[in-house]
Amino acid sequence: MYAFQYQRAKTIADAASSLAKSGGKALAGGQSLVGAMKLRLANPGALVDLSGIAELKGIKKEGDAVVIGALTTHAEVASSTLVKQAIPALAALAESIGDRQVRNRGTIGGSIAHNDPAADYPAAVLGLGATVHTNKRKIAADDFFKGMYETALAADEIITAVSFPVPKKAAYVKFPQPASRFALVGVLVAQTGGGVRVAVTARLRTCTARRRWRTRWRRTSLRRPRRR
């Protein structure tokens, strides 16, 4: 890793101002970020650790929606009675992420902010027509994911929660890549109030959507940083 400054934020406002001042990156579970830093593929300079901020955790029902705090781990979502009752497909998806150790650390906020094309959560957020809440605004799923590893978030914007409207029915099936166990293809289908939504996370080609399709491409090789 390259050297970096580490700060532990106490509140969301504290985190936002630290991020703005340091120009660094927010740290949630670190399951993607720390790995990239170890390979020297990421060099954030400063890490603002969000894990101490209580307001970012927790799962609750608000009207017709299940609201999951950004720093909620995959293990917490997978084992939540509330999620299992209201949106079992979401609990099942969370259970299928990585392995036990990853699920104990990885968070929903971190996953969707990173927007790895082979991740599972973005398909759920898109397929269920969720809303991403940040410290500045609310962003509809359809507007959130911009491109490979790219979202609508501003540099100092922090995801605080994701609210999932409860669908009539939903299911998630993924075909794992045998090595990484990331989704080679992951499909979430939901029967919502507004019709059927299908979200596909996939590895091969990009394709434009008409019916809320979302396909992403992921490079398969790990290249070392440039040498002359």
Next chain:
Amino acid sequence: MGANDLNTIGQSVRRKEDARFLMGAGQFTDDVNPPHHTHAFFVRSPHAHAKIRKIDTTKAKTAPGVLAIYTGADLTGVNGLPCGWLITGTDGQPMKEPPHPVLAQGKVRYVGDGVAVVIAETPDQAKDAAELIEVDYEVLPAVVNPVDALKRGAPQLHEGAPGNKCYTWALGDKAAVDAAFAKAAHVTKLDIVNNRLIPNAIEPRAAVASYSRADDSYTLYVTSQNPHVERLLMTAFVLGLPETKVRVIAPDVGGGFGSKIYLYPEETALVWASKRINRPIKWTAERSESFLADAHGRDHVTHAELALDKEGKFLAMRVHTTAAMGAYLSTFASCIPTILYATLLAGQYTTPAIYCEVTAVFTNTAPVDAYRGAGRPEATYVVERLVHAAGAEMRIAQDEIRRRNFIRTFPYQTPVALLYDTGGYDACLDEAMRIADVKGFAARKADASKRGKLRGLGYASYIEACGIAPSNVAGALGARAGLYEAGEVRVNPTGGVTVFTGSHSHGQGHETTFSQVVASRLGIPIENVEIVHGDTGRIPFGMGTYGSRSLAVGGTAIMKALDKIVAKGKKIAAHLLEAAEADIEFKDGKFTVAGTDRSKAFGEIALAAYVPHNYPLDKLEPGLDETAFYDPTNFTFPAGTHICEVEVDPETGVVKIVNFSACDDFGNIINPMIVEGQVHGGLAQGIGQALLEQCVYDRESGQLLTGSYMDYAMPRADDLPSFKVTTKVTPCTHNPLGAKGCGEAGAIGAPAALMNAVHDALSAAGVKYLDMPATPHRVWEAIQSAKH
């Protein structure tokens, strides 16, 4: 506790090693931190093939914390890394041995080839400085496939190896084989790729080198399977140092599987540099470095044919193999696809004529060398895939075609040099079929079919040659080393025993098994036996651990030393008991005058030897400390049958292993639990090769595409079934333990068993042929292709 309780041979005694490993108290090379040590980081080529025009280290040398930076040009007086096995080609010429420099000189030949070493106060400082090194490369075209590398116009790696050829070698009687094929009722032909593998020991390679000005000596901690060999090669052939001035210590080592046998550039550079900066230097590979720079395994392309008569009796076999050596010859690379491969092509069968030709090729990839099985998985795969295909083509049941060809009289001289001492192949086949419930397979297959799935059953009746090796035979075949083993049994005055062995344990459990052997023989508790290995400063010269040789060769050396201990003990006892030496018997830890109850315990004899007051000093030296070197008289031949049952989902191509049964004959077994652990581990690696693992280099650029666990699929627990393993015993006839070795068998039999099962399952879908690994993608594509 009666004396008989001290005989633990055949008991699953819990491993002595495990306490420290489970508590994180082991001492691995990375745990070694000499005072004021520095850290090394290796700068590696990002290109598969390039000339080095210039290396500019000026900025890097002034980076914070940097003590020194060395490139190939700085290593004057340092020779290249040697190869330990000389293969002579069919043209009577020795193989090509192009230079294998410690750091690249003038050219880089694979992605990962070491170009410079940076030594700094901290690992991060070394890495930061490395990024400031500017290397001016002239990129050249690369070739990564061994068949492509032989083609006219392929990029040439070494001036001294025209056409990238290292050697073409052959074994067997070509004329007899051709004649047999001409008369055959049936010929089965296969083209086979044995997929390249990356070893992935859980502990990455590491080294800590320290120099002492006080006596101009060096101490090297290194992850080695064979510290004496490491020392001999480094001092005598590369650095020009006296062996007596270098101590090599391989402490706890976390797995090797062959990858830690070789003399590598990293520890060599560290030893050399440690004198120059006069401070200890430490290096531990990062995992991505292990992917790039550990010796890889396998990488063969083969065309094989089997000739049969109308009853399915094998008449002859001919095999042509192109074997990748990688960019440079690693320590044993040359003998893997020759001596350790072609000589196993008889398998368990009476095939009277065999001919095998092997061309070894340089490619712009990491060096290739032994990896669990080393040549025998490749051989077994060829033989058992041919047998399976022949059985399918001639509609002879898989067990039946094997039975029609099993060797049943021993000793048996194969047409490919080896003399099998003993075996019981029918017994293993029968037992494997029973535990695999072959009888119920048809019903399970029909049931699966109703669910839209394809079931298949595959056999592999394998044999291997281990316990390497008789030195004179090895030498005649080109080995530049002996292959004996050494054992010293030092009895201490208070009756405990320290055993110094040339074998090395990096997961095999020798501290337990060897203790069982010694304790049982001497009639003392296991706790009173200490096994010392891995330190050239303490152990006699041994060749180390690989090729499933430790019990057969290392264990026998210890037995021979024990023979000497007991013989001397009898002399001492005879004196103490005032009897004739010929009348003394040793049993259950007691020296007894035959036919009486007058005896002395082992401990009393030990004390007498070291406090020789009542002692025949005029005839016998004090002390009780004996060493033996044992050179085996033959290889050993573990063998068995593995049966794999798979269920394939034709819609996704996913292959699920429903059952894996193994019946192996390892000769006498000292610790069944340890043997079972070895089999499980070997099966996991064999299944990994067949189903999941593949090292892939990009054909255009030579970049390593499978550079991490994101793309290199390691087998995990949920990829594997609960194995059903059992053993049969036909004791080895030529060592006193009757042991054959068991470490590699799983990796040898599993790939063939699994792929035969997959072929059996897919035959219904019209798929004739599939190479390893049987990933969902490949299986699915094969099914689709067969439809059109």
